[in-house]
Structures are given as C-alpha cells and as structure tokens.
Amino acid sequence: MDRIKITGGNPMNGEMVISGAKNAALPLMITSLLTDKPLTLGNMPRLADVNTLNRILGNHGVNFSVQGKRKSSDSLFGETVAYDAKDIVDTTAPYEMVSRMRASFWVLAPLLARMGEAKVSLPGGCAIGTRPVDLHLSALKALGAQIELENGYVIAKAPQGGLTGGIIDFPMVSVGATHQALMAATLAKGQTVIKGAACEPEVTDVAECLVKMGAKIEGIGTPNLTIEGVDCLGGAQHNVVADRIETGTFIMSVAMAGGDVFLKGARADTLENAIEVICQTGAQIEVQDEGIRVVKTNSDIQAIDVITMPYPGFPTDLQAQFMALMVKAKGVSRIQETIFENRFMHVQELARLGAKIQLEGDTAIVTGVDSLHGAQVMATDLRASVSLAIAALVAEGETEISRIYHLDRGFENLEEKFRGVGVQIERVSE
Ligand code: EPZ
Numbered sequence: 285m286d287r288i289k290i291t292g293g294n295p296m297n298g299e300m301v302i303s304g305a306k307n308a309a310l311p312l313m314i315t316s317l318l319t320d321k322p323l324t325l326g327n328m329p330r331l332a333d334v335n336t337l338n339r340i341l342g343n344h345g346v347n348f349s350v351q352g353k354r355k356s357s358d359s360l361f362g363e364t365v366a367y368d369a370k371d372i373v374d375t376t377a378p379y380e381m382v383s384r385m386r387a388s389f390w391v392l393a394p395l396l397a398r399m400g401e402a403k404v405s406l407p408g409g410c411a412i413g414t415r416p417v418d419l420h421l422s423a424l425k426a427l428g429a430q431i432e433l434e435n436g437y438v439i440a441k442a443p444q445g446g447l448t449g450g451i452i453d454f455p456m457v458s459v460g461a462t463h464q465a466l467m468a469a470t471l472a473k474g475q476t477v478i479k480g481a482a483c484e485p486e487v488t489d490v491a492e493c494l495v496k497m498g499a500k501i502e503g504i505g506t507p508n509l510t511i512e513g514v515d516c517l518g519g520a521q522h523n524v525v526a527d528r529i530e531t532g533t534f535i536m537s538v539a540m541a542g543g544d545v546f547l548k549g550a551r552a553d554t555l556e557n558a559i560e561v562i563c564q565t566g567a568q569i570e571v572q573d574e575g576i577r578v579v580k581t582n583s584d585i586q587a588i589d590v591i592t593m594p595y596p597g598f599p600t601d602l603q604a605q606f607m608a609l610m611v612k613a614k615g616v617s618r619i620q621e622t623i624f625e626n627r628f629m630h631v632q633e634l635a636r637l638g639a640k641i642q643l644e645g646d647t648a649i650v651t652g653v654d655s656l657h658g659a660q661v662m663a664t665d666l667r668a669s670v671s672l673a674i675a676a677l678v679a680e681g682e683t684e685i686s687r688i689y690h691l692d693r694g695f696e697n698l699e700e701k702f703r704g705v706g707v708q709i710e711r712v713s714e
Contacts, residue, residue: 447471
C-alpha cells in the first residue's frame, strides 16, 4: 500500500493548476445513461473514483474513449472522454460495484427514466455517517416509480408509458437526491417541480450539461427547479467545472505553510464563503480572471469559528482541511459539522501531530498550538487524509501518511502539484 512522506517547513511558491471537480465529473458521467447519443466530457480529472465509475458504467453497456489531453498551457488540463450509452445491456448495478463508491447508486434514476426499470444495490453506510437514501427514493416515487427493497437492492419500475412529472419537495438538502430527481425528471412526461434542491455548483454543472443535451430546466442554481420532460435527450460536449474543494484545500495549504501561489483555473464564485473565512484567518486572496492568487506572509494564523452548511455555506468537504489550519492558529476555534454525524475521524490523527482538539457532540474545539511534530498517521477518508497533509506542511520533521488510496480517490496528482510549489513530498510504494 502506498504512503506519502512530507517534511514540513517549506513555504509554497509558484502555480498550481486546478483539476475538474470529482463531484461534478461523477454525476456528469452518469448522465450519459440518459441518452443513446455520445456525451463528451472535457476537463475530466484522472482519479480512482472516475476509474471505478467507468467500470460500473461499462457493466451497463456504456463505451468510453479518451479523446485527448488539453495542453498544460490551458487553464483546464484534464482529459476529454466520450461516453456512449447507445445500448444499455444491463439495468442492474450489483453490490460488488456500488459498495465501492456511493455515487454509483445515482445510476438508479437515469436507468429507470430511460429503460423503465433498474435494480441497484443499496450503497450501505460510509465512514462519515449513516447516509441513508430515503430522499432519493421518495423523489423517484413522486414521479410515479414503484420501488421495492429486496435483499439489499432497490428495485425500481416506471409505470406503463414511463415516469410522469410531479412535485418533489425535499425536507432537507441532499446533493445526491437532487442529482437523481433532476435526471429522472428530464425524461418524465410533463412538468416536475423540485423544491429544496441542492444548489452546490456541481449540481448546477450537471443541470447545465443536461440543458446542452436538450433538457428543459428553469431555476438552475436555485433551490426551486422546474423541469419540462422531453421524449429523449441528445449528445453534448461539456467541460467539468473546476474543483472548488481542491481549490479550497490548496488555499488552506498556503494559508498554513506561507508563500505565494496562483491557483490556475480556480473559480472564486463557487467558493465565496470559504474564501471569506480564510481571509479572516490572515491569508490574502486576490481573485483574477484566470484563477486565484493566495499570499500568506509570516503573520499569525487567526482562529475563526466555522459551521458547515449546504451551499453557499461553508462546505463540509473543507471542514477537515480547515481544522488542520486552525490547529496552528492563535486562539481557540469552534468547528461545527452539521452535514454528516461522524466526520471527525481526522481529529485523532491530527492529535498525533501535536494538535489540541476536544470534541463536544457535533463541534470540535481546536486550541491552536505553536508547533507540530511529524509522526506516522493514517488517512481515514478522502478529505481527512488531505487535512493530515496540510498539518504536515508545518510539522517539524517527517510525517508519513498511510492508506493514501483515500487521497487518490479524489485528488489528482497531489504530490506532483505540491512538489511543484516547493513542498518536500514523496510517495513510497510497496
Ligand atoms: C455529496 O454526497 C458529495 N459526494 C459529498 O462529497 C459531500 O460531502 C456531500 O454531497 C455534501 O455536500 C459527491 O458529490 C459524490 P448528501 P451525498 O445527500 O450526495 C443526508 C467528498 O468528500 N441524507 O447531500 O451523498 C445525509 O445522510 C464527498 O467528496 C439523508 O438523510 O450527500 C447527509 O447527512 C463525501 N437522506 C446529508 O443528507 C437521503 O436520502 C447530506 O448528504 C440523502 C441524504
């Protein structure tokens, strides 16, 4: 199993290119199931999760081909991949596949909408919380689907003549349930109104791609979406939006290590709340046409309180990274996690580096320390693992992070990008 080693103490200077967003790329790939025409996705990040979903889509009969690479001089530099779901050969997504990655459960809606039936394994629990799917299922039921649960599988059937439009009123914000509702509604007969939709930029990106495919959607970017169903969707070309979580992670890395870094391709408009918070900690952020510049001088890091919220609030996917920053702040920071009930597994690992963090229910109370020291630590989930890397940037000596397959799921070329701006980092393979 690979590990990474980081030796702390170097500032970060130079340029880092921001990749396409994992959490937009995955649902965009899944929308290819809605049409028998090719969907070409540009700026695709090269990630383990993308490879996993490629295998899952392949099982349904989707063909994909890498079409080329953007020049590194472009602000977007991911791969271009064409997805072709002309023939769906299987409407079952088995446990062995869905259990590898929760987002693969989202194939349910497009398979049901296009093929009239789908059998998809329940995704099961996940390290960061129980993560039920009741909202996904109630949304599909509101469009006329018959749903049964059998031996750990969701078996969904559309009525004769297909799904019909309806009113979906979400009692709480769910990104995944919004993706499913939106995808299903595009092919349902008549009008669907989704209330309480997630407004995350990744949902907006998917909705914009669906419009390019011929879907009729009003209210994109707001909690109220109105969709007029169409008989079929066509092909399209779409570039995956820049990854706001990678951007926020790098901003916090510079805020921690000090230095001057330009984040090429970063989209400040998808990260306003987090940028405001990070500025309050003492980093300077300059929004430019082609990206974001982050400067942190030798001044102290100020302690700030944060509460995670659905977009446009402070993202749960940046909570662990922000906690790592607060570990070295002057004063005490309270970090409240309101989205997932068990997203504090990084606390124990940060403590191994010398952090002082106390947990009180859904709140972590972080008392800043003057220095951290390198240690052996373990990645527990995707964002938690990168928080350990942020702490390691300023820890005295060497930090060795194991189980970094979590990192590979969602950060493209992390070592290369860190190394390029002066971080002493190496991957050790066994
Ligand atoms: C998406 O997960 C992201 N995953 C997560 O990113 C992200 O943390 C999360 O949204 C919140 O922003 C992808 O986009 C692939 P939710 P999702 O449904 O859709 C509860 C990362 O690190 N809920 O918005 O699964 C749920 O338990 C990841 O990249 C229900 O109660 O999250 C949670 O408490 C991890 N019933 C809350 O809603 C449901 O039917 C929000 O979850 C669905 C969700």
